[in-house]
Amino acid sequence: MSGDARKVAEGLTYLTGFGNEHASEAVPGALPLGRNSPQRAPLGLYAEQLSGSAFTEPRAHNRRSWLYRIRPSAAHPAFTRIHNGTLRTAPFTESVPDPNRLRWNPLPEPPAGTDFVKGLWTLGGNGDATQRTGMAVHLYHANASMDRVFSDADGELLIVPERGGLLLRTEFGLLRVEPGEVAVVPRGVRFRVDLLDAESDRGPSPAARGYVCENYGAPFRLPDLGPIGANGLAGARDFRAPVAAYEDVEEPVEVVNKFCGNLWSAVYDHSPLDVVAWHGNYVPYVYDLRRFNVIGTISYDHPDPSIFTVLTSPSDTPGLAGVDFVVFAPRWLVGEDTFRPPYFHRNVMSEYMGLIEGAYDAKAEGFVPGGGSLHNMMSAHGPDRETFERASAAELRPQKIDDGLAFMFETRWPVTATAQAARAAHLQRGYDDVWQGLERHFPRTGFA
Template sequence: MIDGGTARVSGSEHEGARKAAEEPAYLHGFGNEHSSQAVPGALPEGRNSPQRAPLGLYAEQLSGTAFTEPRAHNRRSWLYRIRPSAAHPAFTRVGNGGLRTAPFAETVPDPNRLRWNPLPQPPAGTDFLAGLWTLGGNGDATQRTGVAVHLYHATASMDRVFGNADGELLIVPEQGGLLLRTEFGLLRAEPGEVALIPRGVRFRVELTDTARDGGRGPAARGYVCENYGAPFRLPDLGPIGANGLANPRDFRAPVAAFEDVEGPVEVVSKYCGNLWRAEYDHSPLDVVAWHGNLVPYVYDLRRFNVIGSISYDHPDPSIFTVLTSPSDTPGLAGVDFVVFAPRWLVGEDTFRPPYFHRNVMSEYMGLIEGAYDAKAEGFVPGGGSLHNMMSAHGPDRETFDRASAAELRPQKVDDGLAFMFETRWPITLTEQAAAADHLQQGYDDVWRGLERHFRPLR
């Protein structure tokens, strides 16, 4: 059990306390049964729902999986809060802005290789929610299958609270840090880290000062994977053994911290693809204590323990899987989250960049920093590329020529950090992505000039 930090604010104290840059404390481990309390004695002992919860709190269970799913897959937490989540007025519809949800039917699935520059600058005062922009996705949120790919570009902290009933959100900052105030406590996610907010968990996103928008103030930019399917879990390691890839101890969950706010608070809920709002008379971030294994967390991608070949050939990119959302077919993921982290290349008589291939899976790739070793130019931080099911792709001509002639001495790849959302179904674009001004024209040209080298033996 952990006694966490207390964030009790009320009335006029709320604004200043909310904007203070607290340094979060963390619990460590993935899928653990954690316990945390911001006030000693807030957690009940020996039972989950006593007749009278300690300190006058309300006991409430948050279930991220069905009650009867196998224990190894079951996700739930008990929350002890100042008011139950049921204490709110009716929600009303609001506009969705740039946010879209599966099923995606605005365009037809596109077999072409596509690449985008970073999102353009948003208007001043754009918060994380208003700055979300959907590129595309697949499946059906109402059937809890599939995935959506979003990007965000924000210039202001949120004054409202957001929760997503449609899926969990994997947030990948590329520019500017985020302070996430969740029902469970505080998380800080900087570029090079990822944060995951489980389905239904309410949170607020505040910008930190690690990036500034041309001197005008904090700014943040990045990517979001909205996973409608089974919650992300660590992949099985198979022949790798007991250790490697993302180590469970490196995932950090928040300790309990809460807001005791009396006054109007706007709460926005994403439900079956649409945004709904209600004005609460209190902050829903009022959980004083909690225990369970359904928790938000943050993970530093640079801690990924890369596994690779020490003899020959380039292994399949599945060895770079950080998290996976399994489907009903073993080994076929609803979505995998893959990172191309710093690593050594030592293969003998091997073409070391990613090989040319066509894949039954669909791949959206983004770049957090530096350069990607399969593309010499055009693929920039904040941008992204989409190679849908069975579309042929691989290194560009310059990369191919350079790698084919390189001296094969040990090489450290540490000048870039890229990732991939890989999914079992084609990603269908939104109209706004298909017609975006920042969609690159002529992406196919990167493979132009790959010459014929065939020389039949005589």
């Protein structure tokens, strides 16, 4: 994007309390004092409220921010449909839910000039975006920065980079997110994605790659801690929001809007990333997964994997999430007389698992960074044969797990794979083989 653009220096501010009210201004005096919508907003700006919840939702769940911008969002031409590419949205009706365990290798290399939006590839999901229920699993593979702006009216986007950093230029300011961190862009917030170090003296950088959870339901929040108490898991003070930054661009800018599953485009005569100041609790944010405070056993057996929950999107049933975001961060294993890798398991929830770096302690091979596995509800899964045999015979000394970083999108409903995912060349056709060779050890005649 060319033209006279004012981009205030990148910066982050700690939220200091997840979901609390925060404020930032790129120009002193841009924030009005005492009134959200004064008769005349400061500096000739327009006051605009962005509501991420219904007006009458309980105060503790109400999400909204006031934006003070150069032009109001209403000042734009009509949108027209454009091609959805490899992006799909719930309800997923082109396939049927599959009880089989599925695993994919990383996405293939994208064509030259593929930006973040064009590089989104939908693996599957559940629910109905028009009813604001459920979620979708996307992967992205991009090799070009965006010269357009994107917003998603269907859901909030949890972005998990696996290879290559991203700079998110949002209405609220700039968010830099690297592998090992995650970013959340709320529903309807406009942003543009630049690939970090996309060009250097050595030429174009490798393509950026990662995962996206599109959450159609209630916004992500911190889970309740219950018997854990006040401390542990993700700390509210470790979530960071951007400081106000704006673009003053008076030239054509394409804006792409995802609405009820389809992409729509309009060409504005200015940049919509023109918010000079803001305050509220509906903001994009970034979180470093290595700051997660892991809770685990110091005696024997496994606590349930819910102890690894970073963020949750609650449903209408207490304790049953529309989607949870779970991270398997570096940690110590010290349990005595315990099979330490994740145990054999069947679950009422459905699990999509990805790998950011290194290896996962329940799989000896085949599960690689950039790839992922899907275990739908009640599908049996667990360690492969090699892992089981090794862990069953291991000497149980204290062990540090710090050679991998894995995550999971866990959801209350089955995940229906898209047709493109079910037919993909990078789908591993022999995934079931990892459990072959788990021999019978129980005597055939029973005990005397």
